[in-house]
Amino acid sequence: MDNSMETDEIEPRGTKRTASDAGLASSQTRRIRALDPDVVNKIAAGEIIVAPMHALKELIENAVDAGSTSIEILVKDGGLKLLQITDNGYGIDVDDLPILCERFTTSKLKEFEDLTSIGTYGFRGEALASISHIAHLTVTTKTANSSCAWRAHYSDGKLVPAKPGQSAKPKPTAGRGGTQITVEDLFYNVPTRRRAFRSASEEYAKILDVVGRYAVHCSGVAFSCKKHGDSGVSISTASSSSTIDRVRQIHGSAVANELIDFNIEDTKRLGFKASGMVTNANYHVKRTVILLFINHRSVESLALKKALEQTYSTFLPKGGHPFAYIDLEIEPNRVDVNVHPTKREVNFLNEDEIIEAICSEIRSQLAQVDSSRTFMTQTLLPGIARVPELQQQTDTPHTPIRKTGPSPSQKTYENSLVRTDSRMRKITSMLPSVTPSHHHSGAGAVSTDLAGARPEVADDGLHYETTDREALRIGLSSVKRLRAAVRSEMHNGLTELFSTHSYVGLVDERRRIAALQAGVKLYLVDYGMTLAEFFYQIGLTDFGNFGVIKLDPPPTLTELMKLGVDIEREEHQSSGSISTEEDEEIFTKAPDIVTKTLIERRDMLDEYFSIKITEQGELLTIPLLLKGYVPSLAKLPRFLLRLGPYVNWGSEEECFRTFLRELAAFYTPEQLPTPPSGEAGSVEDESVSSRRVQLAQMLEHVLFPGVRARLVATEALLNAVVEVADLKGLYRVFERC
CATH class of the missing domain: 3.30.230.10 (Ribosomal Protein S5; domain 2)
Structure with a gap:
């Protein structure tokens, strides 16, 4: 091999060369000089407008600064081919259009010290100037006091004619109030930057992210964003939408x-x-x-x-x-x-x-x-705290089982300690049984144990059977909207109160008031209002998947309706109202009309609400909302009668809402008369006494445990809760004594 042969080594790319290698040995050729203004402007534009999303961000901020309440965005090829934003703001005065796209021209800043109190989005006057150096820019604007809109075209920060040979001055045109800025062929003169964008869909996704951020934040401003040529919009928010509605629409x-x-x-x-x-x-x-x-x-x-x-x-x-x-x-x-x-x-x-x-x-x-946060748990004693099965729906309006407790690092003082362990003996267990071991009423049976033992859950008098019926997956948008409405009305503090409460006792059956303890505070609660909302939410959560209560022998709808009419007529007369012939005619015709309505819709009632009706009008089953609790069957005639005039059968969503409200009212415990005072001759009916004992058991062992596990307290329930005592406040009273 000939060692004298020379080989040419290829210099790798990116290797730094010295000045002499580059042919710049002479110091005279390395003098510092000012860059050409065109180069300076393109460098500045490349720093400010890195991608179409940055150009759009600047334009959105300018539009909001201009007092806009509506911003429409149109995008083509990820913003590289077309980026158009239209607002209804103040507009730009025609006299300001010649310097609109010059660098550092702004209406928001006069002195450097103004930067310390700047309260607007834009202030340096670089956005439009930068865009005009790397794209074809067109501005159409109209102020309130202008008789027409004006259109101007820009390139490199200066006004240019729309077509060669025409004048560069702004031209009058038709247009609405506000400003429309059209950016075309972004980075057309920076090919390296333009080639760096991989796909139009990626850039459009980034644009949607920018629009979505400002759409969530800018209350009172309507946003819409769409691709050029598409019939639908990718983002659309109304100016009146709340922040949470904007989050729901976008995320x-x-x-x-x-x-x-x-x-x-x-x-x-x-x-x-x-x-x-x-x-x-x-x-x-x-x-x-x-x-x-x-x-x-x-x-x-x-x-x-x-x-x-x-x-x-x-x-x-x-x-x-x-x-x-x-x-x-x-x-x-x-x-x-x-x-x-x-x-x-x-x-x-x-x-x-x-x-x-x-x-x-x-x-x-x-x-x-x-x-x-939801957890699978096992109750301490079977039958005492019946925890409903966790629902599979992701948008269910209830909050299942809750985990509470103070932070490990948080010191607990004596006046904040409360007995909440369910295993500890309660004062009610020390009271002797004052009722026979079994009472029978229309709603079931009640049992109490010997004194000294913990009372068991009242026997509801029903035999439960498990069927092989598969759970329905309810995808109705109307039901989802009703569930979302409950969530939107949720009151966090009140929900926390119900989810952590300890049941104290029944206070007044006539006014339907119970006492609850949450933390170190004692509350009186209107359990009528509370349970009406509770059963309504169960109706939404278990929609289409209720249990059934079989009625044997099955009564006929017409007979039940007549009982309901008699109740309505008695209340009508007891209130002092004078019945007219028209009222009597309504009372007479109502049973047949409502019966016909229910028979016509019996398939829907069976599928969604577990109400099975035969063609002859016999009522076979009614829904079971909560195992262990049976509503007062004396309320059944009136419930069925109200399904006629008080349910909106013409609209799906309103039909479900009003039906579930009536069902919840049927399931809500009835008001009981005030107990007799004990005077001679004042003896209470045995059935009422039985129901009173049964209700007390149900509230403590079935209803309020269900409320604790599932209720999402809405703001309407604020009227149902009153604080009556605070342990810390009582400590301060004792300290003064």
């Missing part, structure tokens, strides 16, 4: 149904207010989703994200992450928004303290509702 009901609110502020020391919504322990996904707004500007914060994930690590399973919407307002003089070209990041004082305060508040809220 889905799975998120919206599990949100809890938080609110915290420290305006004196840290100068901030924070509010928002975060998911509870029932919801988790593979990736943390944070919608963070600082002074109403969508930003990112790695420190807050890490702190939030650390906060949730004790509440969620391994690998689970939360959803959070956080609206953080900080005094403007504590924030520097001018630290990132796209304003994606901001700096603010006391960052660590503010983040810790927010996470601490979220942690506190999670600890209060962490009891909503």
Whole structure:
């Protein structure tokens, strides 16, 4: 081999060369010089408009700054071919159009010191200028005092004619109030940047993320976003939508149904207010989703994200992450928004303290509702606390079994201690039995044990059989909407009260009042209102999957209706109302009309409500909502009669809602007369006495355990609960004695 042969070595790509290798040995050829303004502007544009989503973010912020209440966005090829945003804001004055796209032209900033009090989204005047250097930009705008709209075309920050040979000045045109900005062929003169985008669908997904963030945050502003050529919209929110409705529309009901609110502020020391919504322990996904707004500007914060994930690590399973919407307002003089070209990041004082305060508040809220997490449990004694089976529906409106308890690091003082162990002997077990061992009434039988033993659940007088009927999967949108309506009206504090209460006793059967203890407080509860809502929610949860109560021998609907009419007529007369011939005619015809209505709909009643009716009008079964409890069958005639005029049979959703409300009213315990005073001659009917004892047993051992396990307390139930005593308050009274 000839060693004298020379081989050419190929220099690898990316190798740094010295000045001499590059032919720049002479110092005269390396003088510093100013870049061409066109190069400067393109560099600046590349820093601010990195992708179509950044251009859209700037345009959305400008539209909101202009007082818009409606923003429409049209996208083609992921925003690279077309990006159009139309608003109904103040518009741009025609005299300002010549300098609209020049760099650092703004109506929001005059002096550098104004940065310390900036309260708008945009302020530097770079967005439109940057876009005009890397795309074809068209602006159509109309102010309120302008007789017509004006259209202008821009390139490299200057006005240009729409077609060669025409004038570059803005031209009058037809248009509505507000501004429409059209960006075409984004990055047409930066081929390297344009080739970097892999697919239009990815860019469109990023655009939807930006639109979704501002659609959630900007209350009072309607947003819509669609692809060019599509008939439907990808995002659409109304200006009147609440924040939780916006979250539901954009991120889905799975998120919206599990949100809890938080609110915290420290305006004196840290100068901030924070509010928002975060998911509870029932919801988790593979990736943390944070919608963070600082002074109403969508930003990112790695420190807050890490702190939030650390906060949730004790509440969620391994690998689970939360959803959070956080609206953080900080005094403007504590924030520097001018630290990132796209304003994606901001700096603010006391960052660590503010983040810790927010996470601490979220942690506190999670600890209060962490009891909503579901667990499979075994009751201590079979039959004492009947826990309903956990529902399979993901959107069920009830909260099943809850786990409670103070934080391990939280010190418990003596005046906060309450006996809640169900195994401890209750005072009622020390009272002797004052009733015979068995009472029989129309609703079943009641049994009590000997003094000193724990009372067992009352025998309901029924024999239960398990059938092989498969559970129906109810996918009706009307039922889902009714369930969601219950969730939207949920009152967290009241739900927590019912889920952790200890039943104290029955106070008044006539007014339907019971006493409950929650924590160190004593409450009086209208159990009539409470159980009406409870049975309505059971109706929604178990819709189409009720048990059945067989009636043997089966009564006829017509006979039951006549009994119901007699009851209505008696109440009509006892109230002092004078019955007219028209009233009597209604009373006479009602049984046949309502019977015919129910027979015509007997297939639907059987499938959804377990009410089986024969063609001849015999009532074979009624629904069983809660095992161990039988409603007063004396209320059955009136319940059936009310199914005619009080159920809206014309609309599916209203039909289900009104029917379930009537069913809940039927299942709600009836009012009982005041017990006799004990005077001579005042003897109570045996059937009423039996029902009184049975009701007391049912409330303690069946109904309120069910409420504790399943009730989602709505705001309407605030009128049903009154606080009457607070242990800590009583301690202070005793200390003064």
